[in-house]
Amino acid sequence: MSNATPLLAVESLSLERGGxxxxxxxxxxVHAGHLFQVExxxxxxxxxxxxILAGLSRYGYSGEVLRNAPLLYLxxxxxxxxLLSPRENLALHVSGxxxxxxxxxxxxxxxxxxxxYEDVPSHALSAGQHRRVNLARLYLSDSPLWLLDEPFTxxxxxxxxxxxxxxxxxxxxxxxVVMTSHQALQVRYEVRFLSLLEGVLL
Amino acid sequence: MSAPGPLAxxxxxLRRQLILAVRRPIEIGNPLLFFAMVVALFPLGLGPAPDQxxxxxxxxxxxxxxxxxxxxxxxxxxxxFDDGSLEQLLLSPQPLYLSVLAYIAAHWLIxxxxxxxxxxxxALMLNLPAGAIGSxxxxxxxxxxxxxxxxCIGAALTVGLKRGGMLISLLILPLYMxxxxxxxxxxxxxxxxxxxxxxxxxxxxxxxxxxxxAPLAIAAGLRISIDA
Amino acid sequence: MWTFFHKLxxxxxxxxxxxxxxxxxxxLTLLALATGLVWGLLxxxxxxxxxxxxxxxxxxVPAAVxxxxxxxxxxxxxxINLIWKxxxxxxxxxxxxPIGAALTFIALVTGAIWGKPTWGTWWxxxxxxxxxxxxxxxxxxxxxxxxxxxxKEAAGKACAVLSLVGMVNIPIIYKxxxxxYSLHQPASIKFTGESSIDPSMLYPLLLMIGAFYxxxxxxxxxxxxxxxxxxxxxxxxxxxxxxxxxxx
Amino acid sequence: xxxxxxxQLLHMDGHGAFVWAAYAIxxxxxxxxxxxxxxxxxxxxxxxAGELKRxxxxxxxxxxx
Numbered sequence: 064m065s066n067a068t069p070l071l072a073v074e075s076l077s078l079e080r081g082g083x084x085x086x087x088x089x090x091x092x093v094h095a096g097h098l099f100q101v102e103x104x105x106x107x108x109x110x111x112x113x114x115i116l117a118g119l120s121r122y123g124y125s126g127e128v129l130r131n132a133p134l135l136y137l138x139x140x141x142x143x144x145x146l147l148s149p150r151e152n153l154a155l156h157v158s159g160x161x162x163x164x165x166x167x168x169x170x171x172x173x174x175x176x177x178x179x180y181e182d183v184p185s186h187a188l189s190a191g192q193h194r195r196v197n198l199a200r201l202y203l204s205d206s207p208l209w210l211l212d213e214p215f216t217x218x219x220x221x222x223x224x225x226x227x228x229x230x231x232x233x234x235x236x237x238x239x240v241v242m243t244s245h246q247a248l249q250v251r252y253e254v255r256f257l258s259l260l261e262g263v264l265l
Numbered sequence: 266m267s268a269p270g271p272l273a274x275x276x277x278x279l280r281r282q283l284i285l286a287v288r289r290p291i292e293i294g295n296p297l298l299f300f301a302m303v304v305a306l307f308p309l310g311l312g313p314a315p316d317q318x319x320x321x322x323x324x325x326x327x328x329x330x331x332x333x334x335x336x337x338x339x340x341x342x343x344x345x346f347d348d349g350s351l352e353q354l355l356l357s358p359q360p361l362y363l364s365v366l367a368y369i370a371a372h373w374l375i376x377x378x379x380x381x382x383x384x385x386x387x388a389l390m391l392n393l394p395a396g397a398i399g400s401x402x403x404x405x406x407x408x409x410x411x412x413x414x415x416x417c418i419g420a421a422l423t424v425g426l427k428r429g430g431m432l433i434s435l436l437i438l439p440l441y442m443x444x445x446x447x448x449x450x451x452x453x454x455x456x457x458x459x460x461x462x463x464x465x466x467x468x469x470x471x472x473x474x475x476x477x478x479a480p481l482a483i484a485a486g487l488r489i490s491i492d493a
Numbered sequence: 494m495w496t497f498f499h500k501l502x503x504x505x506x507x508x509x510x511x512x513x514x515x516x517x518x519x520x521l522t523l524l525a526l527a528t529g530l531v532w533g534l535l536x537x538x539x540x541x542x543x544x545x546x547x548x549x550x551x552x553x554v555p556a557a558v559x560x561x562x563x564x565x566x567x568x569x570x571x572x573i574n575l576i577w578k579x580x581x582x583x584x585x586x587x588x589x590x591p592i593g594a595a596l597t598f599i600a601l602v603t604g605a606i607w608g609k610p611t612w613g614t615w616w617x618x619x620x621x622x623x624x625x626x627x628x629x630x631x632x633x634x635x636x637x638x639x640x641x642x643x644x645k646e647a648a649g650k651a652c653a654v655l656s657l658v659g660m661v662n663i664p665i666i667y668k669x670x671x672x673x674y675s676l677h678q679p680a681s682i683k684f685t686g687e688s689s690i691d692p693s694m695l696y697p698l699l700l701m702i703g704a705f706y707x708x709x710x711x712x713x714x715x716x717x718x719x720x721x722x723x724x725x726x727x728x729x730x731x732x733x734x735x736x737x738x739x740x741x
Numbered sequence: 742x743x744x745x746x747x748x749q750l751l752h753m754d755g756h757g758a759f760v761w762a763a764y765a766i767x768x769x770x771x772x773x774x775x776x777x778x779x780x781x782x783x784x785x786x787x788x789x790a791g792e793l794k795r796x797x798x799x800x801x802x803x804x805x806x
Contacts, residue, residue, distance in 0.1 A: 082727070119352055120492050122578070122646055136356055140349025146288040147281075155281040157350050159359040162269040162277075418658055422651050426641050435637055436655060439630040440662050443669035450676065471665070478661060485575070485654045493647035526771070530764065535750065545753035548760050552767045595774045603763040610756050708771065715778035723785050735789035 068131050069094050070208045070239050071116065076126035078111055085111060086259040089126070095207065098234045098252055099241040103259045109243040110139065112259065113212045116241065133160065134208040139216075141197040145186030149177055149196045152185060153203065163203055171202035176222060191217040198222075201229060209233065211242040224249070274359045275367040282371030292340075296333040296376050297383060303329045304387045315392045322391035323452035326401065327408070329387075330380050330448075331441055334409055337376050338416025339433050341368055342424045342487065351424070355491055361484040365421075366476070369413050369483075377409025393456070400461035401452045407468040408448040414472075414479035415440045421486030425493045444471060502581055504721050505730045511714040522711050525704035532697040546610040549603050551697055555705035557600035557625060561663070563593035563709055564628065567635070568660035571653025581717075583649035584724065586656065587639065588716030592709055594632035600625050620674030624667050631659045 069092035076089040085108030093099060103109050114120040116128060117136040135158075143152050153168050163171075172181055175195040185193065194217050201209065209230075215223050223246075230240050231252045241257075248254050256264040269277065286293055307325050308318060318325075345351040354364060384405055385398045393401065419437035426432065451464035533551030567589040573582035604622045605615050616622075635652050642648030725731045751757050 117356060119355065121488065122492065122650075123644075133358060134356070136352070138349055138352055140347075140352070142349040142353050144285060144344075144348065144350070146285050151281075151284070155277055155284070157278065157281070157345070157354040157357065157364075159274045159277075159354075159357040159364070160268055162273070418655075422638060422655060423641070425647075428641065432637055432641055435630070436634040439627045439634065439666070440658065442627060443662075443665050446669045446673045450673070474661075474665075479658075482654050482658050486651065489647050489650045489654065493642055493644045493651075530768075534760070534764065539754070544756055546756040546759050548753075549763045552763060556767070591777075592774055595770050599767050599770050602766050606759050606763040606766075610759050708775075712774050712778065715775070715782075719778040719782040719785065722782060726785075726789060732789065732793055735786045736793060 067094060069129075070132040071134075071241070072127075072129040072131070073116070074127040074129075076112075076115065076124060076128065078108060078115070078124040080108070080111070080123075089259065089262055091257060091263045093208065093239045093241055095237045095239055096234050097239045097255055098230060098248075098250070099239075099255045099257050100248060101241065101243045101257045101259070102264075103243075107259050109259065110212055113138070113210055113241070113243060117210050130208075132208045133206040134210055135160070135200065135204045135206040136210040136212075137197055137200070137214060138212050141193045143185050143193045143196045146184065148182045148184055149188070149199070150181045152196055153199060156200070158200075160206060161203060167203060168199075171199040172196070174202050174225070175199045176225075191219065191222075194218055195222065198226065201226075201233075207238045209238065209240045209242070211240065213243055213245075215244055215246060268358060271360055271363050274357075275363050278364055278367035279371050282368060283374065286371065286375045292337075293375050293379065296337050297379060299333045299336065300329050300380060300383070300387065303332070304390060307391070319392040319394065319456075322388060322393040323397070323401070323449045323456065325391060326384060326388060326393070327404075327445055327449040327452070330377075330384070330405055330409060331412060331445055333380065334376055334412040334416055335434055335437060335441070338372065338413065338420050338437070339423070339430055341372050341417055341420045342490075343420075346424045346490070351487065352491060355488060361487070362480045365417070365480045365483045365487070369417050369480070372417065373410050373413040377405065377413055380409060381405035393452075396458070397452050397455035400455035400465070403465055404448045404451040404461070404468060407465060407472055408444050411444050411468065411471050411475045412441060414475040415444075418479055418482045418486060421483040421490060423490075424487070425490035444468070447471070502579060504581075504725050504728075507581060508718055508721055508730075511718055515711060515714055518707060518714075519711050522704060522707040525700060525707060529697055529701040529704050533701065537694055537697060544610075546607060549607040550694075551701045553600055553603040553607060554698060555702040556596045556603065557621070558702055559705040559709050560593055560596035560600055560625070560628060562706070563589055563596060564631065564656070564663065565660060566709075566713075567593060568653075568656040571649075571656045574649060575653045575657075580724075583646075583653075584717050584720045585713065586653060587649065588713050588720055590632060590636050590639070590652075592712045592716065594629065594636060596705070596709065597625060597629040597632055601629060618674070620671045623674070624670045627666055627670070628663070631656075631663070635659070 071093040073092070074090050077087040078085045089112075091099075101109050101112060111120065113136070115124055116130075117134065117138075118128070118130065119136075142157070143149075147155065149172055150165070150168055153171070154163055154165075169181060172178065175198050177192060177195055177199070180188065180192065185196065188196070194214075198214065198218075214226060218226065227248055227250050230242075230248075231250050234240055234252065258264055268274075304325070307321070311317060311321065342351060345354065355361065357364070381402050384401055388398050388401055389395075416433075416437055418440075419433040422436065423433050447464045447467045451461040451468070454464060455461045529551060533548055537548070539545045539547065567586050570582045570586035570589065573579050574586060601622065604619075604625065608617050608619075608622075609615050635656050638655055639648045639652045642651060722731055722734070751761070753760055
């Protein structure tokens with residue numbers, strides 16, 4: 064397994080913001096089946112790291128990031144349009160990773176607890192429900208690499224448990240996940256921890 | 266669940282932008298209302314003499330079209346930037362060049378095209394000779410497309426800034442000037458009975474150049490703005 | 494060749510070499526400027542149609558020429574920054590903008606002053622002056638955009654894109670303004686000279702154009718040195734320089 | 742020298758005010774853009790030197806404690 068090409072390889076990544084070194088010489092590889100949780104206090108640079116990994120930040124850091132697989136990045140903002148219904152939000156999504164039929168979208172929305180809300184204008188939904196619309200993309204996605212920045216924010220307990228189960232299913236099926244979260248994952252799976260200061264903890 | 270082809274994706278974006286616009290009709294109505302109101306300002310400022318208005322009409326109509334285009338172009342990427350959709354667009358495996366063109370096409374359809382369609386009404390209010398209305402519409406159709414392309418460059422560069430509104434006019438208005446020159450010249454030519462074709466051809470040439478190059482600048486600008 | 498590029502990317506080397514270039518270029522520039530000014534003001538015969546007011550040509554034309562060239566320098570530096578991610582190019586672009594704007598300003602003001610005795614009015618929508626005005630707007634746009642960004646690296650890239658867009662547009666703007674002017678040109682206003690310029694007027698003019706180019710280079714290098722220092726404030730060589738009181 | 746005397750030079754057949762004003766403004770702007778970077782550089786260096794001195798003082802204080 065370790066000989067295979069990693070889905071994501073990071074080599075001696077360093078980032079400085081405002082004269083402060085957030086991380087230095089960070090190197091790690093993400094292979095199929097890996098579930099990474101990035102650790103660090105607020106302001107440690109977790110979001111900066113995720114944006115660099117996704118390819119949104121393209122300068123200001125030094126080091127190499129090799130992306131070998133299609134990735135799905137969920138950031139702090141949900142990208143859900145209030146004027147569109149959840150169904151339209153998914154069917155007309157700007158990420159352009161798939162074309163989804165109603166037969167695919169409806170079960171995905173049902174799984175994130177939005178059954179019956181498919182055609183309600185999204186501005187009538189709560190912040191947590193917006194996040195859920197966004198999370199429904201995980202059920203639709205066939206990208207092997209998921210980069211999730213604080214996916215549990217504004218999600219209730221049952222939703223968190225469901226999401227954790229989804230993550231395990233994904234990595235067991237040969238995917239990989241890199242995520243940030245302040246709460247420990249409650250999963251029966253080997254979670255690798257990535258510290259911004261010390262690299263991969265084993 | 267295969268990814269859509271580039272063209273299908275463009276059409277999807279176009280549809281998305283148009284649905285978003287149609288669901289907020291006031292956004293479509295605003296530029297037209299602006300157009301109507303500024304047209305009403307000119308007789309108040311210049312005096313109601315029909316001859317005088319008629320001789321200024323090509324310039325007036327073109328300047329208002331330009332301003333209403335400028336005012337709306339600021340918003341093209343704004344809401345997508347605010348809610349994070351723009352990040353997803355940039356991460357998409359689809360060619361950004363074409364995606365950007367879809368955004369611009371949507372912007373042109375809901376501002377430039379509509380302005381061109383209602384312009385005969387305002388042209389009559391300003392006493393523009395009826396013979397010039399055809400070339401007014403044609404020049405607006407071509408010219409506002411160029412304006413949309415240029416305006417989106419400014420929008421892409423300033424979308425990450427809190428106070429982008431005034432800045433975008435400073436960046437973009439100098440680039441609008443050639444379009445204004447040839448657009449109003451086309452109408453003036455038609456007023457005096459000269460052929461407007463050469464001017465329209467020049468506008469068309471500008472449109473081709475802008476379609477080829479502007480999306481590159483817009484794509485680069487969006488990547489920079491997302492990163493700032 | 495590559496070592497040269499490598500050195501070009503090294504701030505201390507650039508700081509040193511620009512210092513030694515300035516040491517002889519700056520006096521030379523000042524000398525050329527002074528010579529050109531005195532020559533143009535005192536030793537040339539007046540134009541037979543415009544009289545003495547034409548003497549403004551010795552500052553107006555060089556300023557306009559170099560201001561336009563400066564925009565291309567700025568855009569080129571921006572392109573290098575975008576393509577090869579060279580930090581020095583960003584420094585150069587940032588440094589070129591205010592100089593170009595100042596030269597454009599000179600060209601505009603002298604043009605307006607020249608217009609009063611020649612055309613009887615301070616401002617004429619003449620093709621050249623209008624183009625200069627648009628060029629000033631383009632420069633100010635770049636400067637304003639740079640100042641609007643908090644993240645200076647992003648600011649540099651955004652300005653690079655904007656100045657490249659401007660560079661593509663400048664020929665179009667110039668051509669269209671030129672054409673627009675010829676369409677509307679009132680019969681009473683005609684540009685004189687130019688086509689048959691006398692050698693006795695040409696030589697000081699050429700000297701002044703050269704002097705303005707040199708002036709642009711000097712100011713660019715000096716601005717770049719100041720910019721380099723503030724960007725490299727955390728490095729040892731700048732600290733050493735600060736402690737030694739600025740003597741290099 | 743084209744002009745006969747100083748007065749003629751100043752007057753320039755009535756165009757003197759324009760010519761001299763244009764030249765004065767130009768010289769003024771040129772001097773401004775020539776001096777600006779030098780001033781900026783000096784200010785920056787003295788500021789940095791002061792910062793470094795302060796730092797050294799605090800460092801040596803820390804060393805004594």
